[in-house]
Amino acid sequence: MKCESSLGQDIMVNESYEPSEREEAVLKHLKEGRGQGKPWGYTSASVAGEALDMPRQYTSSALSSLHAAGWVEKVEPEGTGLYRFVEDPR
Numbered sequence: 001m002k003c004e005s006s007l008g009q010d011i012m013v014n015e016s017y018e019p020s021e022r023e024e025a026v027l028k029h030l031k032e033g034r035g036q037g038k039p040w041g042y043t044s045a046s047v048a049g050e051a052l053d054m055p056r057q058y059t060s061s062a063l064s065s066l067h068a069a070g071w072v073e074k075v076e077p078e079g080t081g082l083y084r085f086v087e088d089p090r
Helices: 021-031 045-052 056-068
Strands: 002-004 010-012 072-075 083-085
Touching: 021 045, 021 056, 021 083, 045 056, 056 072, 056 083
Parallel strands: none
Antiparallel strands: 002 010, 072 083
C-alpha cells in the first residue's frame, strides 16, 4: 500500500509487518488523542520513552523498525529525530 509522506513523497507501507510488543506501545502512544480533537501522531524517541516509562534506546529501536516498515516517517531526517504516524494497515 502506498501513502504520501508529509514531504510529498510516496511511502510503501508493509502490510504484512507484525509489530513487536514495544512497537505496539509506541504505536499506541502515537495514536493517543486521535479522534478527540487533540494533537496526535508525532513523537521522538525521548518523548515516547518518557511517556511509556521505557528506555529511549528501546523506543528509538521501535521507531526505526516502524520506519523501515513504512508505518512511521522521519519528519526531518537530518534533524530533530521527530517521527510522524503514517498508517497502521491492520
